[in-house]
Amino acid sequence: MTTQLKNYIGGAWAAAETATYESVINPATCATLAQVPDSSAGDVDRAVAAARAGFAEWRSTPVLSRAQYMYRLKNLLEDRFEDLAQTIVEENGKTIDEARGEVRRGIESVDYATHVPSLMRGYKVEDISSGIDETAERQPLGVFAAITPFNFPLMVPLWFLPVAITCGNTYIIKPSPQTPISMNTLFELLDELDLPEGVVNLVHGGKDAANAIMEHPDVTGVSFVGSTPVAKIIYETCAKHGKRVQAQGGAKNYIAVMPDADINASVSNIIGSAFGCAGQRCLAGSVVVAVGDAYEPLKAELLKRSATLRLGYGLEETTQVGTVISAQARERIEKMIADGVAEGARAVLDGRDAKVEGYDAGTFVGPTILDGVQPEMHIAQEEVFGPVLSLMHVPDFDSAIDVINRSRYGNAASLFTQNGGHAREFKYRVQAGNIGINVGVAAATASFPFGGQKESFFGDLHGQGPDSIEFFTDRKVLIERWY
Numbered sequence: 001m002t003t004q005l006k007n008y009i010g011g012a013w014a015a016a017e018t019a020t021y022e023s024v025i026n027p028a029t030c031a032t033l034a035q036v037p038d039s040s041a042g043d044v045d046r047a048v049a050a051a052r053a054g055f056a057e058w059r060s061t062p063v064l065s066r067a068q069y070m071y072r073l074k075n076l077l078e079d080r081f082e083d084l085a086q087t088i089v090e091e092n093g094k095t096i097d098e099a100r101g102e103v104r105r106g107i108e109s110v111d112y113a114t115h116v117p118s119l120m121r122g123y124k125v126e127d128i129s130s131g132i133d134e135t136a137e138r139q140p141l142g143v144f145a146a147i148t149p150f151n152f153p154l155m156v157p158l159w160f161l162p163v164a165i166t167c168g169n170t171y172i173i174k175p176s177p178q179t180p181i182s183m184n185t186l187f188e189l190l191d192e193l194d195l196p197e198g199v200v201n202l203v204h205g206g207k208d209a210a211n212a213i214m215e216h217p218d219v220t221g222v223s224f225v226g227s228t229p230v231a232k233i234i235y236e237t238c239a240k241h242g243k244r245v246q247a248q249g250g251a252k253n254y255i256a257v258m259p260d261a262d263i264n265a266s267v268s269n270i271i272g273s274a275f276g277c278a279g280q281r282c283l284a285g286s287v288v289v290a291v292g293d294a295y296e297p298l299k300a301e302l303l304k305r306s307a308t309l310r311l312g313y314g315l316e317e318t319t320q321v322g323t324v325i326s327a328q329a330r331e332r333i334e335k336m337i338a339d340g341v342a343e344g345a346r347a348v349l350d351g352r353d354a355k356v357e358g359y360d361a362g363t364f365v366g367p368t369i370l371d372g373v374q375p376e377m378h379i380a381q382e383e384v385f386g387p388v389l390s391l392m393h394v395p396d397f398d399s400a401i402d403v404i405n406r407s408r409y410g411n412a413a414s415l416f417t418q419n420g421g422h423a424r425e426f427k428y429r430v431q432a433g434n435i436g437i438n439v440g441v442a443a444a445t446a447s448f449p450f451g452g453q454k455e456s457f458f459g460d461l462h463g464q465g466p467d468s469i470e471f472f473t474d475r476k477v478l479i480e481r482w483y
């Protein structure tokens, strides 16, 4: 019998009060790794009660002491670095190097939280009126929660929890039921910190647990990362229940390549962007827009190098492309490729029916390139979230920008060029939250805000960086006069 994962509530591990468990599957070996509970509203209620009860003591714990917990967490994460990376590979299917990158990015978010004592400073003006001083000070707000996706099971929760609690709030994580194990490992480390009870809580589950969080009157705010249809539900539901909300959604990221670009370097970046993490990144390059004469050499080089990528189990160091998350995801991705072909695209590299020796049941999709893609095709408009790259050809720079801005998504866009003028125009005109210039994955680092535009983001304050301090604190104004 595989392990039944527990929730972590009020400083102790607790079995969920549910009879419903789902299997967590290693997508390469198809081994069952654990059983994850579909926690009930009652489980969420207990976690919220613990978080609420823990708030008063935690909030009055000096901010410097709160930050000390983050230094210790960072050390524990460093000690368990390889272990965490291996867990990510096993439950998610990405390669071990990609998983190490994820752990590193997660640790950078913990690093950022150690700066909270200076980041949450307020401001003051003396003599705002005769003998009157005015101060704005930041205060934590109470119980916050995150509802997170399968594709970065460790890093995404760490965008939120460290800053939220170091600002003095208490926290609940509801991870993806597809990749819940990384969070159990993180909470083992949090348990070692001996934080006061209720500061951090873990509730496994799906839609029901998410709804219970969003509807709970004692939850102040919710951070969501996931697909756009769910992001819309989260944004609406949280607004209806009077909560702060930041909802990061799906993506369709375009990469434009100018004729003056360094083709070799561009192709390395594009391959990393499109096929890294088997295309299951919200920043994955999904459509390459080749401008004018860039098309032929770019296509030739892309094809040549993509065709040699080694598909395999992420724990084998030689693997360059891992699995997609599930058999259901593979079916959806393969159908999108077939629909693209039916719409008139040419599968010049076709990763459907990919097989890897020794992993017959693995949910592999090989790198796929669809040529002749037109802006009105479904494949050019919808998120694939798999290793599928569409190739378009446009006559000039302005047409590339038009095509990109027609997308209803706006998470990221990149330009490959050696022309500074085009680079500036691109940054200025393209409607996307993250712009890469000769960079294929424009991922904001922990001290910068991360979020998209249009249907890739619902809310105003992004995750990470100074926005996260704004999101997790309120500014209270004090006006004082002394006689």
Ligand code: NAD
Binding pocket: 147, 148, 149, 150, 151, 152, 174, 175, 176, 177, 205, 206, 207, 210, 211, 225, 226, 227, 228, 230, 231, 233, 248, 249, 250, 251, 281, 282, 383, 385, 411, 451, 452, 456
């Ligand atoms: P998902 O939307 O299916 O699930 C995300 C979370 O929402 C999970 O915890 C899930 O249990 C919960 N959920 C699912 N349906 C729900 C519902 N009806 N009501 C309430 N909660 C619900 O996303 P996923 O498949 O886990 O992740 C992939 C998606 O995440 C992609 O679209 C990707 O682009 C996006 N993503 C975005 C970012 C970003 O920063 N914008 C980062 C990573 C992933």
